[in-house]
Amino acid sequence: MNSKKLFDDGFINLGNDLLNFYEINNLIAQSTKLMEQAINNKDNLSKINISKNDFNYESIGSGGFAIKRPDQHNREISKILVKIFENNKINYLLESCLGRNFKIGQIVIRKSSKDDKGLGLHQDGRGHMNLVILLDDNFDIYGSTVFLKNSHLINARLDELKLLTSPLFLKIYKFFLSYIFGHRGDICLFLNRTWHGRYPSNGEKSKFLLLTQLIPEGTSYGTEYDDWYDDDYLESLGNSTFRNRIDHKIMTIKLNDRLVMIKDNPSEKISLKFESPKKNKVDNFNFVNIFYVISVMLIVYPARCIKKILVKFKFI
Ligand SMILES: [Fe+2]
Numbered sequence: 063m064n065s066k067k068l069f070d071d072g073f074i075n076l077g078n079d080l081l082n083f084y085e086i087n088n089l090i091a092q093s094t095k096l097m098e099q100a101i102n103n104k105d106n107l108s109k110i111n112i113s114k115n116d117f118n119y120e121s122i123g124s125g126g127f128a129i130k131r132p133d134q135h136n137r138e139i140s141k142i143l144v145k146i147f148e149n150n151k152i153n154y155l156l157e158s159c160l161g162r163n164f165k166i167g168q169i170v171i172r173k174s175s176k177d178d179k180g181l182g183l184h185q186d187g188r189g190h191m192n193l194v195i196l197l198d199d200n201f202d203i204y205g206s207t208v209f210l211k212n213s214h215l216i217n218a219r220l221d222e223l224k225l226l227t228s229p230l231f232l233k234i235y236k237f238f239l240s241y242i243f244g245h246r247g248d249i250c251l252f253l254n255r256t257w258h259g260r261y262p263s264n265g266e267k268s269k270f271l272l273l274t275q276l277i278p279e280g281t282s283y284g285t286e287y288d289d290w291y292d293d294d295y296l297e298s299l300g301n302s303t304f305r306n307r308i309d310h311k312i313m314t315i316k317l318n319d320r321l322v323m324i325k326d327n328p329s330e331k332i333s334l335k336f337e338s339p340k341k342n343k344v345d346n347f348n349f350v351n352i353f354y355v356i357s358v359m360l361i362v363y364p365a366r367c368i369k370k371i372l373v374k375f376k377f378i
Pocket of ligand 1: 186
């Protein structure tokens with residue numbers, strides 16, 4: 063698997079070699095069924111055995127639908143994830159990026175709704191990556207996860223630069239942004255350090271995805287709702303690699319009920335190396351990114367000052 067594009071751009075489409083035609087269709091059919099059940103029963107989720115915390119239709123940016131732990135809710139989805147994480151090629155690539163003991167944090171299926179307002183550019187946890195399976199053809203930007211290419215190589219983080227902005231900026235900078243172009247069933251990876259967001263919808267329900275959060279060894283992770291996987295489900299997975307990745311009790315040290323630390327190894331972890339870009343050989347620095355950073359600063363910083371003054375003198 064050629065990972066150069068991942069390290070250069072911050073994201074990559076690996077194609078659909080890992081699953082066959084039947085498995086892709088089944089994954090899409092089962093995910094669609096689960097999502098429709100949740101949307102139709104959103105006021106009575108216990109009827110379909112989904113906890114309130116596992117279905118989300120507001121807080122992931124306005125207008126997206128998301129179901130956590132879809133593999134626990136649907137065993138067909140689980141079987142397909144077991145197969146993917148058993149694959150030697152993908153395992154080798156992910157271990158070289160995240161270390162031998164890397165864990166899977168949250169698994170989510172997500173669909174952009176008709177009135178999805180999008181999600182502004184942001185970064186997630188240090189060294190985190192995402193494995194994404196496209197459950198729709200992804201041939202345009204609307205409702206897609208978008209990236210500022212190469213931005214994982216910018217030394218400062220977005221929050222340090224105070225450049226966390228609303229999705230409006232995605233529209234202003236539309237032609238600076240990239241998205242993963244691909245067919246249903248394609249498997250994609252991105253570094254969560256890459257500045258990314260979700261482009262607003264064009265009025266159609268679209269961009270159905272399965273997102274798998276990958277966490278490097280030596281770091282901690284947890285869940286604020288105490289929604290770790292159920293023991294019964296974990297036991298049903300036997301001794302598979304996938305079970306070892308999602309079971310927070312394996313190869314971890316408990317910090318408290320909601321937080322564990324992944325046991326470390328001396329192995330290289332490329333995703334964490336990107337967290338210190340100054341130490342890396344940055345040979346593809348992008349002028350588009352410099353323009354983006356400077357021009358957004360020129361809009362955002364004065365706008366915040368004006369707002370502060372207006373608030374101080376009670377004009378707003
Ligand atoms: Fe994110």
